[in-house]
Amino acid sequence: xxxxxxxxxxxxxxxxxxxxxxxxxxxxxxxxxxxxxxxxxxxxxxxxxxxxxxxxxxxxxxxxxxxxxxxxxxxxxxxxxxxxxxxxxxxxxxxxxxxxxxxxxxxxxxxxxxxxxxxxxxxxxxxxxxxxxxxxxxx
Numbered sequence: 001x002x003x004x005x006x007x008x009x010x011x012x013x014x015x016x017x018x019x020x021x022x023x024x025x026x027x028x029x030x031x032x033x034x035x036x037x038x039x040x041x042x043x044x045x046x047x048x049x050x051x052x053x054x055x056x057x058x059x060x061x062x063x064x065x066x067x068x069x070x071x072x073x074x075x076x077x078x079x080x081x082x083x084x085x086x087x088x089x090x091x092x093x094x095x096x097x098x099x100x101x102x103x104x105x106x107x108x109x110x111x112x113x114x115x116x117x118x119x120x121x122x123x124x125x126x127x128x129x130x131x132x133x134x135x136x137x138x139x
Contacts, residue, residue: 004023004057005021005022005023005038006022006036006038006039006040006077006078007021007077007078008020008021008022008025008054008079008080008081009078009079010081010083010086011080011082012083012084012085012086013083013084013085017065017083017086018054018086020056021057022054022055022079023037023038023056023059024036024037024055024062025037025052025053025054025079026052026053026054026062027047027052027067028047028050028051028052028067029046029047029048030048036074036079038077039077040079042075042076043072043073043074044071044072044073044074045072047070047071047072047083049067049068049069049122049125049129050067050129051064051065051066051067051129051132051133052064052065052066052081052086064133065086065088066086066087066089066092066126066130067081067083067085067087068083068085068126069083070082070084087130089134092130092133094130094131094134094135097127097130097131097134098127098131100123100124100127101123101124101128104120104121104123107119107123108120108121
């Protein structure tokens with residue numbers, strides 16, 4: 001069993017999100033989803049807002065969390081993930097996510113600076129991911 005699992009620590013900006021062994025992990029990157037399993041080579045990758053998927057030892061179903069930007073470091077079989085925020089489906093406030101999406105859409109339509117536009121675009125993307133995850137739990 002020691003060769004099929006790897007130690008993973010996932011930290012949000014203000015607290016630990018997960019610490020323990022996993023059988024597999026999929027992180028969102030700018031190039032798409034990136035899979036990690038035991039004995040993965042050493043690597044550092046940027047994480048973009050999206051869905052983080054992970055499987056605990058002995059389970060068949062993947063667990064899912066919404067994550068913001070961050071990074072993953074794989075070193076000698078250990079995985080460290082640092083993100084600003086991570087949320088399990090049951091922790092997501094769907095109404096708040098809808099409100100954030102609407103605010104972001106409004107900012108994007110107001111033709112403000114490019115920086116504000118890109119920030120609003122990122123906020124919209126994160127809100128849509130959170131809504132998708134929240135809806136998957138309520139279906």
